[in-house]
Amino acid sequence: MKKFATLLGVALLAGSALGAAQAYAADELTITSWGGAYQEAQRKSQFEPYIALGNKITEAEYTGEIAKIRAMVEAKAVTWDVVSVDSQTVLAGCAEGIFETIDWNKLGLDRANFLGSDVTDCGLPTDLYSTVVAFDTTKTKEPADLFEALYDTAKYPGKRALQKNPYMNLEWALMADGVAPGDVYKVLGTEEGVDRAFKKLDTIKKDVVWWDTGAQGPQLLADGQVVFASSWNGRFYKAIMADSKPFKIIWDRQAPDTEFWAITKGTPKLEEAYRFVSFAGQPKQQAEQANNIPYGPSNKDSMALVKPEILPHLPTAPANLNTVFYADQQFWADKGDELRERFNAWLAQ
């Protein structure tokens, strides 16, 4: 028995959040991703070639809210057929049954050939991106490390732009507070550890501008509203390369993560969804995406097709890996909801 109100709400939500596009898209496959430079790269490498083959798709954007997907599945009103999701979302969603288990035979792809395919049964790995912080070299002197950039407000007065999400903000706070990278999740797993992270974040709370979409970080930096901004490495790359911004990425404590194509459970267009995901997983498509945005392709056959000038910008380039921090995605899949709620309460105080 499902709540009538949920149905009603989802109908309203779908109407308002997705806009008029949804109205005539009922018979087209709807693909939802993160907007901005990333979706542009996906469009060039996957959507447009796929449309050129005679298929029809509709694009939608979101900012990673698993709750929206949950609501659709619970109300049995799935309007996002294929969704670009990060590891913690696909892990949480797979456990809850809101994503289809991927049948690799049906995709016609070799699972062993994909980096990160062992993470989950519910997604096709697409690329490896990283959460990083960057600054404007013409306005700010290069900091010694990430923690100086984020927490030394005496040396670097001004605002910092951070994602309105506890992910990585809590980890960075704990490490800045002296927790060894290897112990971060042990500490964060306790109530006191969470308190400690928020206490550290308290010290810069008034210096932070919180962003929702990935494009906002580089934008705030470009506008001179902030001295440091976090975002995903490809977003800064886009600003540096395409918009000639004098930005520099601080690779210290960068947090790489795998991105996936996942199929929403209960989609009426399951066959088409599989067709698209299979197409998007081809070596050529993944390599073409990497040529547009420097996220390492997951298909091992793609690397040979990636332009050499892209390679040093990948999160996995040896020079960028010195102090890499591998976030525990299972931890976030399990505890994400709780920590996000706590984070939102903290923000509102």
Add this chain to the structure above:
Amino acid sequence: MAQALPNDGVMRAADGTPLKVALARAGRAERLKAVALVLPLFAFIIFSFVVPIFIMLYNSVYDPDVAENMPRTVLALKTWDGKDLPPEEVFAAFVADMKTAQQNKQTALIGKRLNYEMSGIRSKVVATGRKIGSIEAAPYRDQVIAIDKVWGQPETWATIKRSSSDYTPFYILSMLDLRQTPDGSIEAVPADRAIYRSILARTLGISLLVTLLTLVLGYPVAYLLATSPQRTASILMIFVLLPFWTSLLVRTTAWMVLMTDGGVFAGLLHFTGITWFLNLTGVLNGEPQLFKTRFATVVAMTHIQLPFTLLPIYSVMKTISPTYMRAAKSLGGTPFYSFLRVYMPQTLPGVAAGCLLTFILCLGYYITPAIVGGPTDQMISGFIERAINSENNWGKASALGVILLTATLILYYVYNKLVGIDRMKLG
């Protein structure tokens, strides 16, 4: 042939029916026509307003997740006294329920619901669901506790028992920063988690401030409009109405551009030397930060709400005859005294209407604080939006709605007592 009418003293219509009946018949037809005219609006209000409000009220206490997904555990817990660990049957029922839930992938739903009351249990329920398949035979109790020691705590089971009813006061309580302890009494939540009372106070405070500002700014303008010659008034009116006709989103975004750090507003302050002066007096350190502040929120909202307060006052002022003021003056009143004692009281119905309109509209503001305000300037509607869009928590969203509705009704009641709604005039 005219039928012979009984001579019984009853007044009759031309066709012989008693006048009373004929009148009633004609009246009924008229009434039906009137009802038919009103019916579309009536149906519209029922479906778009009354029904959603009742669904909202219902959702704020309706909570079937645990009862639906753990039916056997809930049944077995009925006889549990709540003191020690529940008996073996409860654990057996729990294992059976969890196995079903794991198959249907409902463990996250159970975990999500329990986590509202027991922070941190969500991940444990989901993890237990993953491991529950390994338990095959009795005794269940120790095996379940071996999976996670949270199942060895009586409070956990008390929480399940408390969540097992289809109805719960939980959402309403937590939106008032209250919670039920495992033994059933009500207490305040810890200070670092308590946010909703302050959000409600903030919502009311910002609305009140904006209402007062629009009144202070709007009243003289309304007077000017009402007393200027027709031609001047028409031109002035355009300045009031033009922004009124512009989309709220456009105006809010315009304020974003104006208020941005280093934007037009900051430049103006700098150019006029106000920034320099404020720095000199120590009020400010460096350039002013306007964007994403309470100041920006209040300024933008005041700008948007100004016509709503001004126009009712203006229409009431238009109806006030200038002869009253002339009479007051001719009787020896100074201009100020005459205004205060003769003119102003007559404008009060308009003031009352304009202020109430602005205040109630302000309570529901969501997009303006979201764009120009910071995290601590978000009003209650913003949290309702987040509960629905980012948390998928309909109980919470409904409870916040109920609290906003209740607060509004209480304020309306107080307002009615103080001002009198029947005295209010929109023109």
